[in-house]
Amino acid sequence: MTQTPGPDDKTADLGFARVDLERAARTGDPEVVYGAGKTPEQVAAILTTLHASHPDRAVLATRLSPEAMDAARTAGATVHETARAATLGPLPTARGTVGVVSAGTSDAPVAAEVALTVACHGSQPVEIRDVGVAGLHRLMSVRDRLDEVDCLVVVAGMEGALPSVVGGLTGTPLIAVPTSIGYGASFGGLAALLGMLNSCAPGVTVVNIDNGYGAGVAAARIARRVGAPAGPQDGTDG
Secondary structure (H helix, E strand, C coil), X not given: CCCCCCCCCCEEECCCCEEECCHHHHHCCCCCEECCXXXXXXXXXXXXXXXXXXXXXXEEEECCCHHHHHHHHHCCCEXXXXXXXXXXXXXXXXXXXXXXXXXXXXXXXXXXXXXXXXHHCCCEEXXXXXXXXXXXXXXXXXXXXXXXXXXXXXXXXXXXXXXXXXXXXCCCCEEEEECCCCCHHHHHHHHHHHHHHCCCCCCEXXXXXXXXXXXXXXXXXXXHHXXXXXXXXXXXXX
């Protein structure tokens, strides 16, 4: 049975999960539902419980199966199929901008997860798609845009070279996301991860393989502080 959280509750005990209701107060961002391994019913229950606690702020569920997407949609959420995610509630007013740079179309699910996460965590995503190093002229044609944002997230598979190239073109803070895209010797993204960790360009920070969510949170927190007045900020427009 779903527990209806009261205004002073710190958690909601759903039996199968103890939902953290005060995370937004502690960190500026509400708890996010990681959908992998959860049943569709569990995803919907956690999502609606979080929404009841934060009705003025979108809550996010990631890594959803098609069945979980259907359950989230039935619960009133907006489903984002490419990102394999769902949101329930209004997005916060954006502070600052995050450039989401992806190497190829095959990287689109991870890049979409980054962009949606950025929006849910209070910044404005600016997507720059299909600029991998195999056609370097594509990246150079958008070179000026790399300096127009407050933070960059660069998503790439294969050998993972794109963040190094971007990091050599701009001083904008850069978070690299290796994806599991590639042939056998890419080892499910391990080659890209190691390439990014060994980047010759300074200032490249790397998250785990396919972790668009983690990169999006970090980038949004950087960007919304850059794009906001001085003082404590929480990703909302209060």
